[in-house]
Amino acid sequence: MTTVLAIGTNKGLYLARSDDDRRSWRVTGPHFAMHEVYAVAIDKRRGTPRLLAGVSSPHFGASIATSDDLGVSWHEPERAPIAFPADTGATLERAWQIAPGPAAEPDRVYVGTQPSALFVSDDGGATFELVRGLWDHPHRPQWGAGYGGQAIHTVLPHPSTPGHLLVAMSTGGVYRTGDGGASWAPANKGIRAGFAPDPWPEFGQCVHKVARDAVDPERLYAQNHNGVYRSDDGGASWSSIAEGLPSDFGFAMVAHPRRAGVIWTFPLTDGSHRFPPEEKCRVFRSTDAGATWEGLTEGLPTEPFYPSVLRDAMCADDADPVGVYFGTRSGEVYASRDEGDSWSSVAAHLPDVLCVRAAEV
Amino acid sequence: MVTLVVPGALRAEVGGAARVEVRVVGTVRAVLDEVGVRWPRLERRVRDEAGEIRRYINVYVDGEDVRRLAGQDTPVPARAEVRIIPSVAGGAG
Numbered sequence: 001m002t003t004v005l006a007i008g009t010n011k012g013l014y015l016a017r018s019d020d021d022r023r024s025w026r027v028t029g030p031h032f033a034m035h036e037v038y039a040v041a042i043d044k045r046r047g048t049p050r051l052l053a054g055v056s057s058p059h060f061g062a063s064i065a066t067s068d069d070l071g072v073s074w075h076e077p078e079r080a081p082i083a084f085p086a087d088t089g090a091t092l093e094r095a096w097q098i099a100p101g102p103a104a105e106p107d108r109v110y111v112g113t114q115p116s117a118l119f120v121s122d123d124g125g126a127t128f129e130l131v132r133g134l135w136d137h138p139h140r141p142q143w144g145a146g147y148g149g150q151a152i153h154t155v156l157p158h159p160s161t162p163g164h165l166l167v168a169m170s171t172g173g174v175y176r177t178g179d180g181g182a183s184w185a186p187a188n189k190g191i192r193a194g195f196a197p198d199p200w201p202e203f204g205q206c207v208h209k210v211a212r213d214a215v216d217p218e219r220l221y222a223q224n225h226n227g228v229y230r231s232d233d234g235g236a237s238w239s240s241i242a243e244g245l246p247s248d249f250g251f252a253m254v255a256h257p258r259r260a261g262v263i264w265t266f267p268l269t270d271g272s273h274r275f276p277p278e279e280k281c282r283v284f285r286s287t288d289a290g291a292t293w294e295g296l297t298e299g300l301p302t303e304p305f306y307p308s309v310l311r312d313a314m315c316a317d318d319a320d321p322v323g324v325y326f327g328t329r330s331g332e333v334y335a336s337r338d339e340g341d342s343w344s345s346v347a348a349h350l351p352d353v354l355c356v357r358a359a360e361v
Numbered sequence: 362m363v364t365l366v367v368p369g370a371l372r373a374e375v376g377g378a379a380r381v382e383v384r385v386v387g388t389v390r391a392v393l394d395e396v397g398v399r400w401p402r403l404e405r406r407v408r409d410e411a412g413e414i415r416r417y418i419n420v421y422v423d424g425e426d427v428r429r430l431a432g433q434d435t436p437v438p439a440r441a442e443v444r445i446i447p448s449v450a451g452g453a454g
Contacts, residue, residue: 034370059417059447060371060406078401083410091409 003317004070005325005358006051007333008037009351013053015071016346022323022337025346031071035060039312041098042359043125045106049361052109052125054095062092064111066125070361082111082119082128088135090115097312098125099155104162112152116143116169120181131181134167139186139203146170146206146225153311154210159217166210166220166235173205174222174235187231190238194226209253209311210235213289215260221290223253223265223311230290241290246277252314256322256339261289264316264324264340266309274308281305283314283326285340299343300334307332312355319360327353363392363437366444367403374403383443389420390433392443407445417448 005016005025012030032055039054048068056062064081065074084090093114101108109125112118117135119128134140143150151169158164163180166187173188186203193205206225213219218234221241227248229238242248247267256262264285268274276282281302282295307328317323324340327333331350334343335358365381367374375381385395393414397404407418412433414420420427421444427435437443 057406059415061409061415063405076402080401080405080410086411089411091411091413 001319002361003319003323003358004042004049004051004361005317005333005335005346005356006040006042006053006071007327007347007350007353008040008053008312008355009327009331009353010036011351013037013040013055013071014347014350016333017070022317022319022335025335027347028071030351031074032065036094036354038354039095039098039111040355040357041100041109042357042361043100043109044318044359044361045100045103046124049359050124052098054098054111056094062094062113064095064098064125064128077126079127081121081126082113084117085130088130090117093149094151096151096153097155099157101157102159102162108157110155110157110165112155112167112169114149114151116140116150116152116172118152118155118167118181133177133182134175134184137175137184139172142204143169143172144204154207156210156212156220159212161217164234166212168207168210168222170208170225171204171206173203173207174210175203176235187235188238189236190231190240191222191224191229192227208251211253211255211263213260214256214258214262219260219289221253221255221263223250225249225271228253228265228290241286244286244291244293245284246282246295249274250309251311252309252326254314254316254324257316257318258320258322259287262287262339263290264314266314266326268308275306279304279306283324283336283340283343296336296340296343298341299336306330310354313353315356315358317358317360323358325356325358327356329353362386362439363441363443365392365396366442368445368447370447371403371406371445374400374406386437386439386441388433389422389427389435389437389443392437393420393433417450419446419448420444421446 007014014029016025043050051067097112109121118131154168220231228242307330314326333346
């Protein structure tokens with residue numbers, strides 16, 4: 001059994017590989033040295049797994065590269081994979097999210113970008129088109145920029161209902177389409193925007209990450225800029241599941257790939273104090289859809305701990321039992337091969353970790 | 362014919378060469394358009410999709426920064442040297 005863990009950092013992509021059921025790891029890299037890798041995906045919908053990396057450079061711009069040999073070689077088309085059409089007046093700054101489409105559409109890939117836009121590919125990620133319905137949304141001029149820029153950082157295709165898709169952006173909040181992207185509506189009812197004069201706006205929330213339940217696709221979990229929420233109706237309404245967590249701020253939210261109601265997050269104290277609560281390195285897990293939470297610390301550092309875990313720097317693999325992974329802004333990567341019960345180090349002393357994705361291959 | 366001087370970080374896009382010949386004269390824009398035909402990945406690392414020279418890329422014609430001249434309308438005479446240099450600003454620490 002081989003597991004691949006892709007680690008995107010602000011100075012390149014590292015690939016960790018385990019051939020002994022995630023007991024030990026061999027790390028290679030950096031691929032794309034000195035380039036930011038904000039997004040990475042492992043697409044297993046075809047016979048040969050495909051790695052996709054969102055690679056960007058302040059000097060040379062942003063692009064999407066793919067590898068069909070687990071990172072030995074990378075391919076980037078001659079034509080820019082993602083480019084804003086001339087009439088938009090916009091230019092691509094970064095790809096923040098790469099989301100393979102549902103299993104029934106094996107060549108479809110979505111990318112969320114900075115500035116906030118959604119692109120879609122129907123050739124496995126070689127070329128993308130702007131989703132005009134979202135770009136032309138009348139709310140767009142009012143979408144703001146978070147601390148890290150204005151971006152669509154979450155893209156969740158519905159696993160079984162064609163044409164249904166959810167995106168989240170900072171700031172702007174959650175939007176949904178039910179017609180393949182032609183029309184979009186905000187879906188933020190119940191999500192508080194504590195930084196706004198009206199704390200319950202229709203849109204404008206700073207949702208940091210949304211994850212979809214493995215069993216009930218209408219059940220969603222959101223880590224917000226202050227607030228942790230669940231929706232049981234596909235995003236139409238949200239209610240707080242923050243009780244039991246040491247704080248309601250953080251970036252990551254990860255759902256179990258097979259079991260209902262199992263989620264992980266990594267809380268930070270507050271937006272103005274972005275350190276783990278009590279300076280403790282703790283992953284929090286719920287096995288009842290957020291009704292209760294437990295802190296997981298076995299194998300994690302016990303000394304005072306200050307790094308953040310960013311929104312895509314936590315993930316789960318698809319093995320059994322599920323592996324859970326997170327990377328820090330101080331370049332440490334930890335893995336659990338027992339769904340969070342215990343942890344061990346995969347890598348240390350890397351550049352700031354921006355994203356991680358893992359899968360059995 | 363002009364000589365295009367390619368920085369180390371971009372030489373993979375032209376087969377590893379530090380200097381390549383471009384059979385176009387006229388303006389910086391015309392030279393970069395020709396670069397886009399022959400080496401499209403190189404061109405889009407120098408200019409964004411709106412056609413503008415990227416913020417942290419500097420282009421020199423015979424030693425003069427085109428931003429201090431006429432930008433992409435800067436004339437490029439025959440046998441000129443067009444040099445692409447990434448700015449010292451903009452990189453990760």
